[in-house]
Amino acid sequence: MSKNRKSRNITVFFLLGACVFIFFMLNICIGSVRIALPDVARAFCGQENNEMVARILWDIRLPRATAVWILGGALSLAGYLLQTFFNNPIAGPFVLGISSGAKMVVALIMVFFMGKGISVTSAAMIFAAFIGAMLSMGFVLMMSRRIHNMSMLVVSGVMIGYICSAVTELVVTFANDADIVNLHNWSRGSFSGMTWENVKVMAVVVSIVFLAVFLMSKPLGAYQLGDAYARNVGVNLQLLRVCIVIFSSILSACIVAFAGPISFVGIAVPHLVKKLLNTTDPIWMIPACFVGGSAFCLFCDLLAKTVLAPTELSISTVTAIFGAPVVLWIIKRKENRKP
């Protein structure tokens, strides 16, 4: 690797990192109550005298911003894994119906248990979402064996998504009135109402998966050359495929369990990051996708909270506004390149 490329990549990381930091701080300061930076600093040191400010910071803003930071990165990484897996630039957990599958199972579980007055733990939610994600993933994989046209695969993913969403809507409609508000917000995607307990669970799950994916960066790089050459250099393709499917499903599940389905981040961010880095080498792309996803989601969550305050937009509304044009741009570029 040339020196030039390395310094470019490091600059990109520095920039993305700075974005994450700035948006994170803005997310903490801005909201229904504006908190000045000195107050934030004091609260961090435990010296804030205003009990309400401290509570808002510790119980609402900080866990939420941390969750956005973790889940945004996870979402973008899940998208990158799926794009690599299907060798398809517009694959992602949302368009392939994986998020919706996870959403459906979580909704079923929540309505079922809430109806009986039992609260569901974070870990159980992730597990339910994982089952749903694997269901959709299994279906997409089955389709991909028969359909080799990439756009048709995405279309069938979108269809799976619609079916799952319809079932979810049905379940939500029949749920108790009290649950509906919560469920409805969640099923459209929202980062609100995160607790430290949630954050702890997601931090553990996401960091383990992130580490595992990063350790896979060498075989992932060989996988980009296609099956024949990957096998020729000694990659265990079957094992690698199983790992990609499971890890991307866990990541998608984790996001859906806590924030509901969030659209387009998984496609847009890896693409933008790839353009910034000017490489597809997984050893750079994996961490960069994570940081980029965090920055993008922190930015979108900031807008979701502030644009129509005090009403909060669903996070997918904002991510779609910024993410969908990127997807259109990718498709247009792909069509142009064809002879």
Place this chain on the structure above:
Amino acid sequence: MKNYYFFTKKICVGYDNKPLIKDMEITLGGGEILCLIGPNGAGKSTVLKSIAGQLGLLGGTVYLGEDDLSEMKAEELAKRMSVVFTEKVRVELKSCRDMVATGRYPYTGWFGILSEEDERIVNEVMELTHITDISEKDFGKISDGQKQRVMLARAICQEPEIVILDEPTSYLDIKYKLEFLLLLQEMREKKGLTVIMSLHELELAKIVSDKILCLKGEYVERYGTPEEIFESDFIERLFDMNEKEFLGNEKLLAYMKQIGKYER
């Protein structure tokens, strides 16, 4: 079989449990060049994929030296055998040098970072294959012929004992075709590289190979040295060429006759 470097014992190849070619026996000494010839659709690519371990055998065993190919570890095989296939490689934002360097995969550590030794070998191979001038070009934006040379460099970079090539010359112009064959012979002399490849250019197969395998129908049609293959009208029969088709066109007729002959 002790003296052979590459040996197939009654292998049967095909897709989806449907045998295409049965009971194939190939014996090759170390440093020998084998060409597969035969009409379109005869199964040349299938044979190459099968003996490279990319496609499951429907029967029989492939040996590399003393080792059964199916029992070798993937990493070990990667250090001994490399391939160039005809499938188009779709990669993004990878320079030609990056592509060649992927051949070092079996030798690098957990994260695949190239050592100075690896970098040196990559440079050397790129010199050898005359692609140093396109080193920094985007692999997606070069011509098919250039891609073929880059993929060949990638295969050599893997430092194999045996290389399997599926129509490696199809996109090359005449100069690079000859250069490519020169390179193979050089590699054979210097490093004892064994080569198995399919070729459409019979004239080239005739002059470059030690052994020729002719495929047609369910069994190996013929296997032998170029002298044995290019005799009387065998080539005409192999490709179903009929003199009658060319009657009245003396030039084509003469060309057809010329191809089938072996001259020392």
